[in-house]
Amino acid sequence: MSFLSTTNVSLSTLFAESSTNAALVSFLIYTAAVFVIAALSNRLLKSKSFLSEYFLGSRGLGVWAFALTFAATSSSGGSFTGFPSKIYSHGWILALWIGSYMVVPICTMGLIGKRLNQVARRSGSITVPDVVRDRFHSPILGLMAVSLIVFFMSFNLVAQFKAGSLILQTLLDGVSIFESTADGLAQAVAGIPYISESESPEYLLCLLVFGVAVILYTTYGGFHAVVWTDVMQGIVMVIGVIIMLPLAISQSGGLENTTKLMAKMTPPRISDPDKGGITLTLAEPAPETMRIESGTWITDTPIDDNKTPLLFRVTVENEIAKGETTVNEVKVLQLTTLDDIERILARRESEKFLDDVSVSNIDLKSYAYGEEGSQQGTYVVGPGPSPGSDSGFLPLSLAISFFFMWAISGTGQPANMVRLMAFRDTKTLQRSICTVAIYYTLIYFPLVVIFCCARVLLPGMEGDSDRIMPAMAVYLTEHIGMGWLAGLLVAAPFAAVMSTVDSFLLLISSAWVRDVYQRNINPEASEKTIKMLSYLATFVVGTAAMVVAINPPQFLQDIIVYVGSGLAASFLATIVYGLYWRRVNAAGAMGAMLGGFSVHLAMYVTGYFVNGSFFKPYQLFDFDPIIIGLFVSFISGFVVTKMTAPPPEELVHKYFYTTKADA
Structure with a gap:
């Protein structure tokens, strides 16, 4: 597996x-x-x-040297x-x-x-x-x-x-x-x-x-x-x-x-840095210590299911020890915009996904401004x-x-x-x-x-x-x-x-x-x-x-x-x-x-x-x-x-x- x-x-x-x-x-x-x-x-x-x-530089800079060093230093x-x-x-x-x-x-x-x-x-x-x-x-x-x-x-x-x-x-x-x-x-x-x-x-x-x-x-x-x-x-x-x-x-x-797509976007739900996140449970015990790298995608609904899947992205690297099935308080963000979810799932083969896993104990928070479903258009x-x-x-x-x-x-x-x-x-x-x-x-x-x-x-x-x-x-x-x-x-x-x-x-x-x-x-x-x-x-x-x-x-x-x-x-x-x-x-x-x-x-x-x-x-x-x-x-x-x-x-x-x- x-x-x-x-x-x-x-x-x-x-x-x-x-x-x-x-x-x-x-x-x-x-x-x-x-x-x-x-x-x-x-x-x-x-x-x-x-x-x-x-x-x-002996105070001798010309236009191009002076202009570009001034601009590059600021940039x-x-x-x-x-x-x-x-x-x-x-x-x-x-x-x-x-x-x-x-x-x-x-x-x-x-x-x-x-x-x-x-x-x-x-x-x-x-x-x-x-x-x-x-x-x-x-x-x-x-x-x-x-x-x-x-x-x-x-x-x-x-x-x-x-x-x-x-x-x-x-x-x-x-x-x-x-x-x-x-x-x-x-x-x-x-x-x-x-x-x-x-x-x-x-x-x-x-x-x-x-x-x-x-x-x-x-x-x-x-x-x-x-x-x-x-x-x-x-x-x-x-x-x-x-x-x-x-x-x-x-x-x-x-x-x-x-701009049209951004107008539909709502901010993700995010983990509190100090507490909360999600619990991941593997279908079988890990055969060896497994790293869950930052940037890994996790979905809790099969692709062929009619329901919109929950889609999370890991923000802090985690490990599941050999023989274990569960890891708690995994720091993630959850996409809340349907178009974004569909876009990631459509290119699943070119993204990093964690398979054969279920998600529970979801403890995430919404943005203070731009909360899901209430303030669409906040990005534009x-x-x-x-x-x-x-x-x-x-x-x-x-x-x-x-x-x-x-x-x-x-x-x-x-x-x-x-x-x-x-x-x-x-x-x-x-x-x-x-x-x-x-x-x-x-x-x-x-x-x-x-x-x-x-x-x-x-x-x-x-x-x-x-x-x-x-x-x-x-x-x-x-x-x-x-x-x-x-x-x-x-x-x-x-x-x-x-x-x-x-x-x-x-x-x-x-x-x-x-x-x-x-x-x-x-x-x-x-x-x-x-x-x-x-x-x-x-x-x-x-x-x-x-x-x-x-x-x-x-x-x-x-x-x-x-x-x-x-x-x-x-x-x-x-x-x-x-x-x-x-x-x-x-x-x-x-x-x-x-x-x-x-x-x-x-x-x-x-x-x-x-x-x-x-x-x-x-x-x-x-x-x-x-x-x-x-x-x-x-x-x-x-x-x-x-x-x-x-x-x-x-x-x-x-x-x-x-x-x-x-x-």
Whole structure:
């Protein structure tokens, strides 16, 4: 008797059978290209000032290099992992959620780009804490900026490592050499505390491969390696999305058909993480220990029965011990839309099903908004379904919040500010604004369409929605007989994560080496010492993040939202005041930074006690913490400045009197 049907294969197995070689070759070629760029970039470090070149590219970026490195850094693992997951889970409302991202380059580049570049050149600043310290002539303020950057970026770096590893795991799942290597790694780390507790040996192997590759090329090549790999990765991302768009539309039957089907959809019923689920009972005792893998389908009604079957998908891996027949509290989700159920059963032979099993003790819960049978159409109109909020995913107040979240908070990101310190001249800035806006449009609007189509093509993935992007790439290419193309499409999200990780690595390492060591501990350090410490810091920071990512947090996109909004609340008011307000002083800048950070953090901590999760913040007046944090930051900076003495006249003269070179 076969409990797990031998004729049924998963998407990853299909991919492995037809395009294993292509996937491996694509990955190896891509990785080799990254290392070649890093090697070429390293040669530039030998002929120019090391610090300026390693962390800022000697401020010489042209239009395409500047625009694509800016765009690729912003288009992170959140854009190609967390964002598709949100679209899949909540539907068309995500177009409104992300719509303001088209104006990010206008806000970020237009609002602070030219002035920030001028101030950085006048002061000789290489990092964002450099700018803050020199503009306000305050070492304490500089160290405060370092602390906030390290605090927030450490969170984000772990999330990006997780995203890169999940993408690579989906690409290589089912490849024989990958599976055997993962098994060997599992045996090697068995019994080692913490490491052996990883999600799976496959995930651990992918984390090591991804982590080692990105750490080495960033450490060796510095800023130019990051910029030119960003250019390559930016091109890969947009090509991948453009290819996926027509494939998704055609295979889902067109946008009109997709929208009609989504209008009939109701959210799945889901297991409570702490208790409940379903009980599975086998027809006969298991002849050996049997794994019930995540993603396995279970139906409790024969296919030839006239009744609509109950259809469940396992969300957490389980085991049935040898000789046993029953396993309790299996975590699953249950499809509630008839069309989705019929679609999965119609392709039973290409899916993974658990056969000869009965289901009992069904203890699942409905979504708080979008409950089965009462709110059809919730995937095509606002506020979108939500498992935990009875006001839906994106009520009007949060829609307004996220407009500011993406458009305004992008201006307050230190990773973006570093790019603004590196462009060549004003013409480069002006042309790049248009270039990045067009680039974002080519990325984000198609992603909304593609992953709304994914709801029709791949139902039931809410339990593992962070992997919907690579799973969709595999599905689309397999169904046109071009499995080899999946390697290119999966390279798009992989490229997005790499381009973000390398930027964050440099940002954190520059904070330690430049802003802590050279500016405060040893100002007379030789270039050889700085060079060695820069390599060491980049390597150590990356390795530490990789180690933490062995057992990562589950909330990928929530972490990215927390970090983005927190950095904006901490830095935006300080930078804007410093660039444009002559009267602002160090005390005012410190008040703005601490005020925004404290209120933002307090709303997230309150959310932990009120909503049961740190990543479900308390929403004062129903607004996201980014709105409240920015408001408090600007107000506190203004009030403290007015209550304290004005800055020295020579400091104002240095940064507010235009010279011909700055024009």
